[in-house]
Amino acid sequence: MPTNKLGIIAGGGALPGRLVRACRESGRPFFVLAIEGHADAADIGADSPQAWIRMGEAGSGIRALHEAGCRDLVMAGPVRRPTLADLRPDWRTARFFARLGLRALGDDGLLKALIAELEGEGFRVVGVDSILTDLSPDLGPLGRHVPDEQARADIARAVAVCRTLGALDVGQAVVVQQGIVLGVEAVEGTDALLARCRDLERSGPGGVLVKLCKPQQETRVDLPTVGPRTVENAVAAGLRGIALHAGRSILVDREATLGRADALGLFVVGVSGDEEPA
Structure with a gap:
């Protein structure tokens, strides 16, 4: 140290x-x-x-x-x-x-x-x-639950939108359900994004939250971050899972975050940021 x-x-x-x-x-x-x-x-x-x-x-x-x-x-x-x-x-x-x-x-x-x-x-x-070297998530499932085919397609769709928004320096997070973009993050932050998406939930399989580092981002500051509160808010918004940028994001209170996600049936996965929509 x-x-x-x-x-x-x-x-x-x-x-x-x-x-x-x-x-x-x-x-x-x-x-x-x-x-x-x-x-x-x-x-x-x-x-x-x-x-x-x-x-x-x-x-x-x-x-x-x-x-x-x-x-x-x-x-x-x-x-x-x-x-x-x-x-x-x-x-x-x-x-x-x-x-x-x-x-x-x-x-x-x-x-x-x-x-x-x-x-x-x-x-x-x-x-x-x-300094906190255990914070960055690995690639693949991080908890007990895993995305199904629809969720994987939604993740890929959200990744494509995130990359476009990130290149414009707009935001780091997108919510997608069944291929439909329910919300994108701007200045309000992820919690407010999820709160907005509560009223936009569609019938059928729930959506996903994807958080990616911007392509041009200075990685010493402002990395995409997920913690226990994100999990709670994602479930309240009717989502089925969260995808984080593997190696380029922060998973706060890993044990508590993943434990809560497991208990609520929410998947948490690390993604490469290169996923392509089917």
Whole structure:
């Protein structure tokens, strides 16, 4: 395990807490820079070295990371993209967006520019999966249940749509039932996508959720992620299964996620991202 002090830039979900626990177990020094309105204080822990900033305070955040002595940085957990009115940028953030220009319109361009900005400050940005090495799913069935012929056809259809959307830097997830695209992910995120699809379920075999890494994606940040809540929401939406990008996505709380999927009759599979519709 590297001994460089790890700065954890914490968004929502369980990943920041998982990283904190991994650092404690390995003895690696760490510091949490938590994003207000997104990070979970209870999961991070009151005794963790930490600072809290709002989204528009890049200058304060970078200064806190330097003062804490961080060398490596990892960005973990979803962050809802703010409007400019919500952002209220400090001088450093305003300068960053002015320099970014049209690249700020897409998530991929924004994240790549953010990584370049942090590395320009002397930090080394690493991926979550380089620290939590058990998170990336393998190819094939991951739980007890497996997709049937219809589900495999729906997965292939969703993969084709995901690849097109991803190339346009739109989203990472698609829901397909019986060959019909029920919904695609944009800025709202996967949970909201699944909630929308509840009212669109058709009679007959349930659909599938497919989450793929974008073709041009910077894989150190924003990998497609599935956890226990995704499983619950997929079942509530009437789906039969979830397909994840093998080797290029994150399966949070693997045992709990797959255990819940097994109990609810939902399949979870790793796919290559190259599946072709029949």
